[in-house]
Structures are given as structure tokens and as C-alpha cells.
Amino acid sequence: MSDKPLIEICDLEKRFATPGGEIKVLQQINLKIVAGERVAVVGTSGAGKTTLMHILGGLDQPSGGEILFEGENLFCLRGAALDNFRNRTVGFVFQFNQLLPEFTALENVMMPLLIGGVARAEALQTAGKLLEEVGLGQRLTHKPGALSGGEQQRVAIARALVRGPRLLLADEPTGNLDSGTSDEIMSLLNRMHRKHGLTMIIVTHNRTLAASLDRILQIEDGRLADDILN
Numbered sequence: 624m625s626d627k628p629l630i631e632i633c634d635l636e637k638r639f640a641t642p643g644g645e646i647k648v649l650q651q652i653n654l655k656i657v658a659g660e661r662v663a664v665v666g667t668s669g670a671g672k673t674t675l676m677h678i679l680g681g682l683d684q685p686s687g688g689e690i691l692f693e694g695e696n697l698f699c700l701r702g703a704a705l706d707n708f709r710n711r712t713v714g715f716v717f718q719f720n721q722l723l724p725e726f727t728a729l730e731n732v733m734m735p736l737l738i739g740g741v742a743r744a745e746a747l748q749t750a751g752k753l754l755e756e757v758g759l760g761q762r763l764t765h766k767p768g769a770l771s772g773g774e775q776q777r778v779a780i781a782r783a784l785v786r787g788p789r790l791l792l793a794d795e796p797t798g799n800l801d802s803g804t805s806d807e808i809m810s811l812l813n814r815m816h817r818k819h820g821l822t823m824i825i826v827t828h829n830r831t832l833a834a835s836l837d838r839i840l841q842i843e844d845g846r847l848a849d850d851i852l853n
């Protein structure tokens with residue numbers, strides 16, 4: 624782990640306009656995350672965790688403040704540079720895996736490569752290798768509906784990692800899984816962290832998962848309540 628911040632969040636704020644008036648969902652978030660750190664984000668439902676993850680992944684814009692990624696303001700990125708950040712620099716794992724149901728595990732994992740212009744043969748090889756790595760070498764041609772919840776989440780993790788991102792964002796990756804399967808996903812994420820030297824930010828309600836990471840951030844009503852170093 625280096626101590627150079629990979630991400631610096633300064634006075635981040637997010638408001639949403641709703642029919643009932645404007646609501647503040649995130650306020651006064653200040654935070655530094657160094658390269659290689661594994662950060663858990665915890666907090667009650669509605670606290671603003673998903674909103675924060677979407678902003679960190681460049682999927683949503685803040686209403687105020689800034690996020691520096693390696694010193695560069697994320698929200699000054701436009702066009703190809705923003706696409707590159709979303710598609711290559713960051714990998715996203717969602718709670719409801721969001722796999723494409725009509726495609727096989729292999730095709731789902733190949734998709735980001737094909738979209739990125741990688742040749743089919745190379746995409747096939749890279750995706751196959753990664754699926755092996757997450758323990759699904761025997762499930763390449765299964766469609767998501769024929770996979771268990773844990774297996775689907777493994778495919779989603781492989782898909783998030785296939786372009787070699789520097790940052791992995793996972794929003795309640797074990798939220799839908801039983802405790803045994805959650806433990807498997809947790810050790811997979813930690814193994815991927817070691818192997819690929821990732822920085823990981825994981826939203827979770829799973830205390831064991833949170834405790835296995837380097838640091839726990841608690842969000843309460845859109846504010847950072849606590850920063851616990853494990």
C-alpha cells in the first residue's frame with residue numbers, strides 16, 4: 624500500500640430535487656483513500672451509500688465539492704476521458720449482479736472487452752481465464768438463470784475485473800446471499816485484491832466482510848460519521 628491518495632473527496636455534496644422539495648443526500652464528505660486500500664462503507668438503508676458509489680464511479684454527478692482521482696478532478700473529465708474512467712479505471716459490482724440474462728457467463732464477462740474494441744479471440748481468452756480464477760471454469764456456457772446466486776455474483780466480479788480496473792466498487796455484493804456464500808464471495812474479493820493489487824470500496828451490511836477490510840466508513844444521514852481503522 625502506498626500513502627499517495629488515489630482518491631480525495633473534498634466537501635462532497637449531493638442534493639436531489641423531489642416533488643416535495645430538495646433533499647440533501649450527501650453533505651460534507653471529506654475523505655482520502657490510498658492506492659491498495661480496502662474500504663468498507665456501512666450505514667442504514669437510505670444513508671446515501673449507493674449515491675456515493677455512483678458518484679465515485681462517475682455514474683452520477685455531485686451537486687457540490689470535488690473528487691480527485693490521482694489528483695485529477697473526476698468531474699472535469701468529458702467524452703473519451705470520462706468513458707475511459709468508467710470503463711477501464713473502475714469496475715462495478717452491483718447487489719443484483721445485473722448480468723445479461725440471455726448471454727452465457729463467458730459472454731457476459733467478454734462484453735466489456737468487446738465494447739472496448741478488444742478482438743474476439745483475445746476477449747474470449749481473457750474472460751475465460753478470469754472465470755477460471757473466480758472458480759467458474761466449469762460454468763462458462765451457463766446463462767445466469769442456470770447459476771446460483773453466489774455463482775452469478777462471481778461472474779459479476781469477473782466482469783468488473785476483466786478490463787483490469789484500478790478501483791473496484793461493490794455495492795452490497797453479498798446482500799442477497801446466505802452467510803456461507805457471502806463468506807466465499809468475501810474471500811474471493813480479498814483474493815482478487817491481493818492478486819490484482821486493487822483498491823476496493825465495498826458497501827456492506829455484513830460485519831465479517833467489513834471487519835476483514837482495512838478501514839470502515841460509517842455513513843449516517845449523508846454524512847461521514849466515523850472512520851474506523853481495522
Ligand SMILES: Nc1ncnc2c1ncn2[C@@H]1O[C@H](COP(=O)(O)OP(=O)(O)O)[C@@H](O)[C@H]1O
Nearest residue numbers: 639640641648667668669670671672673674675
Ligand atoms: N434519483 C434520486 N432522486 C431522489 N432521491 C433519491 C435518488 N436516489 C436516491 N435518493 C434518495 O437518497 C437517499 C439515499 O439513497 P441511497 O444512496 O440509495 O441510500 P443507501 O444506498 O445508503 O440505502 C434516499 O433517501 C433515497 O430515497
Ligand SMILES: [Mg+2]
Nearest residue numbers: 672673674794
Ligand atoms: Mg444502497
